Amino acid sequence: MRRQLELVVNGEARRLELEDQRSLLSVLRDDLGLYGAKYGCGEGHCGACTVLVDGVPRRSCTTQVGTVAGKEITTVEGLEHDGKLHPVQQAFLEEEAFQCGYCTCGMIMGACGLLRRNPRPTAAQIRTFLDGHLCRCGTYQRIVAAVQRASRLLQGAQP
Amino acid sequence: MTDRERDLGQAPEVEAAQWGGVWEVERYELWEAAGDAVFSGWSRREFLQAAGGVVVCLLVRPAVAQPPPRGRFFSGSAPRQIGAWLHLDEKGNVTAYSGKVEVGQNVRTMLVQAVAEELRVPVERITMVLGDTQQCPFDAGTFGSRSAPSMVPQMRRAAAALREVLLDLAAERWQVSRDALAAEQGEILHKGDGRRIPYQELAGGQRIMRIIPDDVPLQPPDRWQVQGTAVKKVNALQIVTGKHRYTSDVQLPGMLYGKVLRPPALRARLRSVEIRHAESREGVVVVRDGDFVGVAAPTAWDAEQALAAIEADWEVAPEPDDHNLYEDLKRSAVSGDARFSGRAGFGRSGAAGDVERSLREADIVLEQAYRVAYIAHAPLEPRAAVAQWEDGRLTVWTGTQRPFGVRDELARQFGLSPDQVRVIVPDTGSGYGGKHTGEAAIEAARLARAAGRPVKLVWTREEEFQWAYFRPAGLIEIRSGVRRDGRLIAWECHNYNSGQSALATPYDVPNRRVEFHRSDAPLRQGSYRALAATANTFARETHMDELAVKLQLDPVEFRLKNLTDPRLTAVLKAAVEAFGWGKPAQNGRGFGVACGTEKGSYVATCAEVEVDPEEKRVRVVRAVTAFECGAILNPDQLRNQVEGALVMGLGGALWEEIRFQQGKITNARFSAYRVPRFRDIPSIEVVLLDRKDLPSAGAGETPIIAIAPAVGNAIYAACGIRLRSMPLLGDEWKAATSG
Ligand code: FES
Ligand code: FES
Numbered sequence: 089m090r091r092q093l094e095l096v097v098n099g100e101a102r103r104l105e106l107e108d109q110r111s112l113l114s115v116l117r118d119d120l121g122l123y124g125a126k127y128g129c130g131e132g133h134c135g136a137c138t139v140l141v142d143g144v145p146r147r148s149c150t151t152q153v154g155t156v157a158g159k160e161i162t163t164v165e166g167l168e169h170d171g172k173l174h175p176v177q178q179a180f181l182e183e184e185a186f187q188c189g190y191c192t193c194g195m196i197m198g199a200c201g202l203l204r205r206n207p208r209p210t211a212a213q214i215r216t217f218l219d220g221h222l223c224r225c226g227t228y229q230r231i232v233a234a235v236q237r238a239s240r241l242l243q244g245a246q247p
Numbered sequence: 248m249t250d251r252e253r254d255l256g257q258a259p260e261v262e263a264a265q266w267g268g269v270w271e272v273e274r275y276e277l278w279e280a281a282g283d284a285v286f287s288g289w290s291r292r293e294f295l296q297a298a299g300g301v302v303v304c305l306l307v308r309p310a311v312a313q314p315p316p317r318g319r320f321f322s323g324s325a326p327r328q329i330g331a332w333l334h335l336d337e338k339g340n341v342t343a344y345s346g347k348v349e350v351g352q353n354v355r356t357m358l359v360q361a362v363a364e365e366l367r368v369p370v371e372r373i374t375m376v377l378g379d380t381q382q383c384p385f386d387a388g389t390f391g392s393r394s395a396p397s398m399v400p401q402m403r404r405a406a407a408a409l410r411e412v413l414l415d416l417a418a419e420r421w422q423v424s425r426d427a428l429a430a431e432q433g434e435i436l437h438k439g440d441g442r443r444i445p446y447q448e449l450a451g452g453q454r455i456m457r458i459i460p461d462d463v464p465l466q467p468p469d470r471w472q473v474q475g476t477a478v479k480k481v482n483a484l485q486i487v488t489g490k491h492r493y494t495s496d497v498q499l500p501g502m503l504y505g506k507v508l509r510p511p512a513l514r515a516r517l518r519s520v521e522i523r524h525a526e527s528r529e530g531v532v533v534v535r536d537g538d539f540v541g542v543a544a545p546t547a548w549d550a551e552q553a554l555a556a557i558e559a560d561w562e563v564a565p566e567p568d569d570h571n572l573y574e575d576l577k578r579s580a581v582s583g584d585a586r587f588s589g590r591a592g593f594g595r596s597g598a599a600g601d602v603e604r605s606l607r608e609a610d611i612v613l614e615q616a617y618r619v620a621y622i623a624h625a626p627l628e629p630r631a632a633v634a635q636w637e638d639g640r641l642t643v644w645t646g647t648q649r650p651f652g653v654r655d656e657l658a659r660q661f662g663l664s665p666d667q668v669r670v671i672v673p674d675t676g677s678g679y680g681g682k683h684t685g686e687a688a689i690e691a692a693r694l695a696r697a698a699g700r701p702v703k704l705v706w707t708r709e710e711e712f713q714w715a716y717f718r719p720a721g722l723i724e725i726r727s728g729v730r731r732d733g734r735l736i737a738w739e740c741h742n743y744n745s746g747q748s749a750l751a752t753p754y755d756v757p758n759r760r761v762e763f764h765r766s767d768a769p770l771r772q773g774s775y776r777a778l779a780a781t782a783n784t785f786a787r788e789t790h791m792d793e794l795a796v797k798l799q800l801d802p803v804e805f806r807l808k809n810l811t812d813p814r815l816t817a818v819l820k821a822a823v824e825a826f827g828w829g830k831p832a833q834n835g836r837g838f839g840v841a842c843g844t845e846k847g848s849y850v851a852t853c854a855e856v857e858v859d860p861e862e863k864r865v866r867v868v869r870a871v872t873a874f875e876c877g878a879i880l881n882p883d884q885l886r887n888q889v890e891g892a893l894v895m896g897l898g899g900a901l902w903e904e905i906r907f908q909q910g911k912i913t914n915a916r917f918s919a920y921r922v923p924r925f926r927d928i929p930s931i932e933v934v935l936l937d938r939k940d941l942p943s944a945g946a947g948e949t950p951i952i953a954i955a956p957a958v959g960n961a962i963y964a965a966c967g968i969r970l971r972s973m974p975l976l977g978d979e980w981k982a983a984t985s986g
Pocket of ligand 1: 129
């Protein structure tokens with residue numbers, strides 16, 4: 089159904105008129121011009137489209153936009169602060185935890201969600217939590233290292 | 248295809264394999280290099296005129312840069328071609344142009360390093376323009392591990408030539424001998440009195456065209472300062488911030504979203520179609536052109552709704568089924584195809600010695616067949632394109648490994664000259680050999696032409712699985728003979744359909760015959776990372792393991808007994824040592840080893856697996872890969888490639904298999920097609936051998952070839968079940984562990 093919705097994306101309230109069954113992914117990309125979340129499968133099985141909804145990782149491809157009206161949505165574009173990378177972004181950069189990079193934004197958002205819940209995850213916990221994310225280039229080992237590095241960076245940042 | 252390319256020996260099957268044609272095997276090995284002897288398009292001239300600063304255009308003789316591959320279809324030597332060109336602007340920034348594309352293999356960084364090394368300019372001041380047919384020199388495509396051995400040297404020569412020009416200019420300006428000068432950090436330095444002048448001041452806006460002299464001095468590998476070091480991926484910041492624009496992220500003013508009506512099965516033909524309901528929707532354009540039906544609409548949602556409103560009636564044709572796949576491949580095979588014959592070198596059909604007699608003389612004869620399933624590349628970014636028409640000229644952004652090939656496909660499709668078409672390839676969400684074609688580009692261009700507006704088309708995951716092409720399935724039969732002392736004396740190997748890369752054995756066998764047989768393939772098939780080297784290495788290395796078991800020899804010892812190739816021996820020994828081969832495995836676990844070579848690089852992998860046949864469970868616990876590809880260009884990125892290839896290879900090794908019934912791929916989703924995930928990743932150790940004395944070979948492909956046989960052999964060692972099919976955990980495993 090077409091209706092007026094208010095979306096709070098990266099801290100900014102946006103009023104939109106749209107079909108409320110559309111996927112959050114398509115609205116972020118096509119209506120709001122936020123291309124960090126990617127399409128990889130459309131069925132919740134690759135994680136490329138992951139964003140945070142009220143701090144929890146969600147597959148935006150299978151999330152109808154009408155169900156997240158008024159909720160706090162964070163995309164990769166909302167992570168930087170004062171022109172500084174988020175520690176998770178910094179850690180991915182330092183570990184070079186990507187090849188083609190198509191999975192990276194989704195991985196970063198998934199990792200942010202994990203670290204909010206568990207600031208010091210073990211390698212096994214990281215693998216389990218991120219298991220729904222695909223990296224076809226096979227950089228998993230580096231991604232685990234990046235999340236561990238991010239965990240250390242975050243702890244350094246918060247005394 | 249331009250006439251030039253045709254003259255240069257484009258294989259007939261390559262033509263047949265263009266989109267619209269369906270079957271191809273191993274396209275990318277057939278042909279490479281060649282190109283325009285001069286700038287071909289007005290656009291390039293215009294580009295050169297428009298650019299300020301100094302432009303240096305390097306004409307490369309391929310014979311100098313890289314000998315043409317000894318391809319079966321390569322005839323004669325190519326004339327001079329433009330290998331690369333460079334532009335130095337007024338601020339001292341350098342832009343380099345290459346027709347290669349970035350698909351995650353890090354060619355962008357590798358080429359920046361090459362320019363930085365020879366031109367002596369900091370990495371931050373160099374920009375690479377890749378994969379834009381209007382700005383970049385012709386390139387056959389990004390495949391076959393050719394960037395490192397071929398494009399990097401060209402780029403280095405180009406940069407070195409520019410450096411030499413700048414040295415000349417400085418010598419002239421200061422009226423000193425060139426020997427007194429050095430190039431460093433974007434400046435020419437007078438070694439005597441310390442004077443410095445930035446490159447851009449020397450260039451002073453002139454246009455310089457140089458043919459690279461054959462003896463342009465290149466920095467020797469032992470003095471590399473930038474090449475050979477772990478330079479970070481140059482556009483990594485764009486990636487972690489989400490700012491990089493992949494094709495599917497390209498947005499143009501007034502752009503519409505496209506969708507294409509797909510048949511219900513591979514060979515179904517359109518009988519009739521009702522488009523009125525779709526057409527009556529606001530803002531929707533429907534295109535019907537033969538069997539092609541597509542829509543363009545203001546939003547992707549509208550496009551989906553419009554597509555759903557189309558009613559189509561399909562004529563069902565006899566459709567392929569995977570029921571008797573391997574029997575069918577063998578039955579339909581064409582043997583003795585002269586195009587695939589020759590000396591039995593690497594990847595060539597051919598024969599030496601007397602196989603039949605030596606088999607009679609052997610102490611042990613072993614005959615076995617191996618199977619390799621169809622698998623999909625499944626790059627995380629599916630096919631996508633954005634097309635725009637302006638004054639009869641077409642521009643398409645698309646993720647392809649062959650920008651110039653797709654440009655020519657588009658030109659042919661729309662009756663344009665290649666100069667009227669521009670293909671731009673944004674760094675792409677990978678390809679793995681799966682994006683050589685331009686399906687989405689053609690579809691988007693058709694829709695955009697009809698709509699009179701730019702159109703974006705992004706394939707769904709299901710479309711990508713169903714309508715892209717696959718790595719060919721194959722049946723491989725091997726017959727071998729050994730003497731009791733472990734010497735191989737006879738080797739015969741037949742590959743049906745999957746291809747001939749790494750078909751010949753790298754072991755020393757005096758009597759051998761290998762042959763590739765083309766089959767009537769049921770599915771559209773084409774290139775894939777390492778092509779058939781994975782299949783042929785799987786069959787050979789599994790067979791070697793079986794022989795070692797029969798001989799009661801350690802598999803490593805057996806291999807070394809029959810190996811004289813020093814590079815392959817070196818990686819095998821390195822892998823075995825790092826792995827700790829020879830120690831006994833824990834209960835329920837087993838060790839396996841495999842090695843191979845392809846495209847000038849060498850790999851050996853040892854794997855440790857844990858098997859529970861009762862539970863039908865296999866877990867790869869640990870893998871060690873040793874890899875050597877000549878002089879290492881960037882150790883960290885090489886490590887990344889080797890790890891990534893190993894992980895990707897695990898998918899084809901254990902689970903990946905395209906299933907099809909009635910012309911329909913039955914597992915065309917990530918929820919049904921099992922690929923490697925976090926939980927599957929073993930602990931991985933990579934050992935890199937750096938051979939500064941050898942030219943650099945590509946590294947994106949070969950490290951994938953040894954993991955499957957290493958894991959299969961480890962499964963046998965753990966539980967005594969011998970698996971001869973890829974994927975290992977497919978039907979054969981199910982049969983072996985049921986009941
Ligand atoms: S696109 Fe959403 S999980 Fe794959
Ligand atoms: S880096 Fe390519 S999919 Fe992860």
